Amino acid sequence: MHAxxxxxxxxxxxxxxxxxxxxxxxxxxxxxxxxxxxxxxxSRDVLEAIFERVFTSGLVEHHFTIVWHAGEPCVLPxxxxxxxxxxxxxxxxGGVHVEHSFQTNGxxxxxxxxxxxxxxxxxIGVSVDGPAFLHDRFRRxxxxxxTHARVVEGMELLRSEGIPFHVITVLTGESLDYPxxxxxxxxxxxxxxxxxNVEEIEGPHQHSSLEGSATYERxxxxxxxxxxxxxxxxxxxxxxxxxxxxxxxxASDATSVRSHEITPLAIISVxxxxxxxxxxxxxxxxKSEQYGDFEFGRVQSDRFQDVAGTDKFRxxxxxxxxxxxxxxxxxxxxxxxxGGAPVNKYFENGSFDSTETMFCRxxxxxxxxxxxxKLENGTAPSRLPVVLPSPN
Amino acid sequence: MQLEPxxxxxxxxxxxxxLSWSQRLQINxxxxxxxxxxxxxxxxxxxxESQLNAxxxxxxxxxxxxxxxxxxxxxxxxxxxxxxxxxxQIETLPSxxxxxxxxxxxxxxxxxxxxxPLPRQCAFEVTLTSPHRDSIEEPSAxxxxxxxxVVEANGRSSPLVARINLGDERTxxxxxxxxxxxxxxxxxxxxxxxxDTTETSDLVRAFLAQFPTYPLVRLSLDPGEGIWLxxxxxxxxxxxxxxxDLDAWLILKGEG
Numbered sequence: 001m002h003a004x005x006x007x008x009x010x011x012x013x014x015x016x017x018x019x020x021x022x023x024x025x026x027x028x029x030x031x032x033x034x035x036x037x038x039x040x041x042x043s044r045d046v047l048e049a050i051f052e053r054v055f056t057s058g059l060v061e062h063h064f065t066i067v068w069h070a071g072e073p074c075v076l077p078x079x080x081x082x083x084x085x086x087x088x089x090x091x092x093x094g095g096v097h098v099e100h101s102f103q104t105n106g107x108x109x110x111x112x113x114x115x116x117x118x119x120x121x122x123x124i125g126v127s128v129d130g131p132a133f134l135h136d137r138f139r140r141x142x143x144x145x146x147t148h149a150r151v152v153e154g155m156e157l158l159r160s161e162g163i164p165f166h167v168i169t170v171l172t173g174e175s176l177d178y179p180x181x182x183x184x185x186x187x188x189x190x191x192x193x194x195x196x197n198v199e200e201i202e203g204p205h206q207h208s209s210l211e212g213s214a215t216y217e218r219x220x221x222x223x224x225x226x227x228x229x230x231x232x233x234x235x236x237x238x239x240x241x242x243x244x245x246x247x248x249x250x251a252s253d254a255t256s257v258r259s260h261e262i263t264p265l266a267i268i269s270v271x272x273x274x275x276x277x278x279x280x281x282x283x284x285x286x287k288s289e290q291y292g293d294f295e296f297g298r299v300q301s302d303r304f305q306d307v308a309g310t311d312k313f314r315x316x317x318x319x320x321x322x323x324x325x326x327x328x329x330x331x332x333x334x335x336x337x338x339g340g341a342p343v344n345k346y347f348e349n350g351s352f353d354s355t356e357t358m359f360c361r362x363x364x365x366x367x368x369x370x371x372x373x374k375l376e377n378g379t380a381p382s383r384l385p386v387v388l389p390s391p392n
Numbered sequence: 393m394q395l396e397p398x399x400x401x402x403x404x405x406x407x408x409x410x411l412s413w414s415q416r417l418q419i420n421x422x423x424x425x426x427x428x429x430x431x432x433x434x435x436x437x438x439x440x441e442s443q444l445n446a447x448x449x450x451x452x453x454x455x456x457x458x459x460x461x462x463x464x465x466x467x468x469x470x471x472x473x474x475x476x477x478x479x480x481q482i483e484t485l486p487s488x489x490x491x492x493x494x495x496x497x498x499x500x501x502x503x504x505x506x507x508x509p510l511p512r513q514c515a516f517e518v519t520l521t522s523p524h525r526d527s528i529e530e531p532s533a534x535x536x537x538x539x540x541x542v543v544e545a546n547g548r549s550s551p552l553v554a555r556i557n558l559g560d561e562r563t564x565x566x567x568x569x570x571x572x573x574x575x576x577x578x579x580x581x582x583x584x585x586x587x588d589t590t591e592t593s594d595l596v597r598a599f600l601a602q603f604p605t606y607p608l609v610r611l612s613l614d615p616g617e618g619i620w621l622x623x624x625x626x627x628x629x630x631x632x633x634x635x636x637d638l639d640a641w642l643i644l645k646g647e648g
Contacts, residue, residue: 225505
């Protein structure tokens with residue numbers, strides 16, 4: 001039974017983020033998850049409800065990805081996910097292709113996990129911040145010990161089992177000085193695909209080592225250097241580089257890049273107790289003076305397609321839309337970006353109805369400036385960012 | 393004899409080190425032992441805490457490059473690039489090496505990213521020494537007392553600003569941490585006539601003869617690691633004792 005969404009502007013579903021548990025076995029100092037010490041676990045009933053709601057929502061128009069995250073997914077055993085996949089299969093009567101993706105800290109990868117990953121064709125992302133001297137500054141256990149050695153052990157096991165994986169590295173103020181060391185680390189560990197997340201200001205993580213007016217220049221220098229390395233004799237896939245190239249060649253004045261995070265119900269995030277949210281996945285679980293929280297309903301009692309009509313959803317959506325409109329009017333990068341990430345606007349600027357953030361400057365504008373300059377003349381950008389044509 | 397205040401070591405800004413200073417620095421107080429190949433070889437012991445305090449600074453302001461002996465490193469992919477290039481031309485080494493220019497440019501780009509204060513014009517040279525044969529690097533160095541210490545900073549050629557261990561094996565440099573003027577002052581204080589010499593090697597020879605137990609400092613360098621010299625008066629030499637592999641150095645000199 002497929003019910004059409006109440007609002008035709010909602011969806012389709014691209015990304016379903018499921019939090020099997022908020023618990024994380026490590027305690028990264030830049031983590032935005034407020035309940036990472038909680039050992040709650042998603043029940044079978046909640047899993048049933050999620051997939052029943054998803055496949056009857058009318059939001060599934062094509063394949064989508066499930067990311068098991070927002071807590072360390074590997075603290076639950078593989079059998080939890082085997083059961084979840086079986087439940088999904090029962091509800092997925094149309095046989096829609098669903099890709100499973102785990103974003104893991106890599107410390108718990110063992111032979112059982114490798115067998116599960118291979119059997120279920122799971123996409124693996126490992127969070128690792130490069131060599132130990134960078135990684136262990138932030139990614140530590142609750143007792144303050146570095147986790148690097150265990151992550152490397154996990155990655156080595158994945159490699160020895162022939163399991164492809166990508167990595168996500170958080171760029172901090174410290175790591176901006178070490179592109180060569182990062183590149184070397186990736187090469188040494190057989191990593192061929194990397195994404196860089198800037199250290200963001202979100203929820204309880206209220207400050208970033210990247211704050212400050214000088215950081216833009218440093219980020220440009222970092223990406224400029226890293227892209228030269230990545231395109232050299234031992235190439236690396238860099239998500240930011242390839243993403244920027246894609247948007248540059250794909251963008252035109254008539255068609256702006258669609259940002260999933262501003263499209264209602266294109267992303268749905270569900271926590272371990274069935275509460276769900278949309279827009280930026282990080283919003284789920286965070287508190288807000290203005291809205292209370294960003295929860296739109298519970299899968300046990302609410303249908304995804306119905307929440308778009310609620311006052312809270314409409315208020316948040318209106319503010320997000322107003323912020324996107326400001327971006328469209330004011331930001332020369334809009335057609336390459338599509339309006340930014342709502343969670344960053346809210347927690348940096350205090351409102352969804354706002355424009356540029358540190359996240360925009362460092363992870364969008366700086367990268368685009370580097371890639372455009374390289375495309376234009378093969379050199380680094382000057383001290384001033386490249387001026388992009390204004391949108392029509 | 394105690395270390396006198398003099399040149400200090402530091403980790404260059406924006407670089408990292410796999411070894412601690414206590415693992416990296418050793419001291420010789422004049423003791424010698426018989427070494428391999430019939431040459432004198434020095435006995436080394438770990439630097440004490442007070443010696444480390446005297447020799448190492450943790451402060452690394454941007455002008456540290458002109459003040460202290462800075463430890464830095466080139467990344468492995470650059471070191472490997474040189475060896476790949478050398479391996480392709482093994483027949484013509486050491487007289488000729490094609491491809492040095494792009495290699496040097498790659499090192500310079502890396503150094504510029506790290507804000508290393510390269511001279512406006514910088515010459516890049518590589519020296520190779522067989523572990524069991526004499527050095528084939530330029531014959532400018534003069535042997536001085538304690539045999540392993542070779543005075544590199546003779547001021548006759550372009551000032552050497554850095555040297556980097558290009559080899560595959562840990563290697564070492566020996567240092568006398570005193571400036572020329574401080575050595576002269578100490579010799580003068582003893583009424584030593586050699587203090588008037590203009591030759592650095594003569595001055596060092598005279599100094600070590602007068603102060604035979606003055607501590608020498610041995611700095612270990614892993615592959616890819618190097619030192620940046622704050623000026624051309626630092627007294628140091630290459631220690632090839634105990635090496636089993638080719639001793640290879642990338643040397644950077646200021647040109648104008």
